Amino acid sequence: MKKFGTAVILAGGKSKRMGFDKQLLKINERRLIDNLRKKLGDLFDEIIVVTNKSEYYLGYTDKIITDKIVGKGPLSGIHAGLVEASSQYVYFVACDMPNINLDYIRFMKKRLEKISVKACITKFGKWIEPFNAFYSKEMIDDIEKHLTQNRRSVNSLIHKLPVYYIEEEEARIFSPNWDMFLNLNTKKELNDYRNTINNQD
Template sequence: MKKFGTAIILAGGKSSRMGFDKQLLKINERSLMDRMIQKLSREFEEIIIVTNKPELYIGLSHKITKDILKDMGALGGIHAGLSHSSSSLAFVAACDMPNINMEYVRYLKDRLNDNNSLGCVTKFGDWIEPFCSFYSVELIKNIGKYLESGRRSVHGLIKDVNISYIEEKDARKFSPNWDMFLNLNTREDLNKFLLNAGGWSN
């Protein structure tokens, strides 16, 4: 099994705060999801999209899947994506992240090459950033049991397993303003991003 061939995009959220389905987000008249797929395809051979609307992706050559454990939030999406991964470690992002930093992705890979941990996530103070992270397929059973017990926190799941952590100060060398972890959760977030994006074309 290849170590780093897979990227998972979570697109199954309810988008209640945005007011419309974030899978349909467009920036400069182009789908944000299309941009993400194109960017991640330069680094990963396999793209897995976890979505509650697979009909939106008919005709794509990528793997499309629904949650296996329904209504379990982001961790349920990670579980579904890992369950279809052909790589031992998969990169996970959300469909509303416009600023994925591929240099940082490669940095995470390098860190994982130096150890045998079951993933790599970034710290934000005492908390973590659950996305723009790597998770191992060896976590599938752990996640399933954790979700079935009624818990959904990614932070709660990984605190008891062998995970590598990137300290905030090290991550900020790649993204001083932390925008590589930006999620467009609301219309206000989107409008602010568009206002500041300028000639954004990544």
């Protein structure tokens, strides 16, 4: 099995704060998830979309899957992606995170090349950033045990596992304003992001 090769886009959230399904988010008339797929295609052989609305992806050539353990939040999506992935380490991003940083992904891969851990995750102060991260297929059993105990928190699981952490100071070399971890949860955040993009143009 290849060490790297698969990227997973999690697209199964409830989008309550946005007011509409974030899988349909558009930036400059193009679906955000399509922008993510295109960018990730530069670094990964296999793109997997985990979704609760597979009908949104008719005609897509990527692998479109649904949760295998339903109704347990983001960990359900991580679990499904890991089960279906064809590489040992799998890159995960959410469908509402517009700023893919390919240099940072390469940096994480390089850090993982010579060590054996179950995840590579970035710290934000004392907190962690659960996406824009790598997880190993070796976590599948850990996730299943965690969920059978009715525990859904990614953080509570991660803290029990051998993880390589990248400190905030080092990550900010690649993203000084932390925008590679930006996710769009509300219409205001979406409009602010669109305005930022338009001003750059």
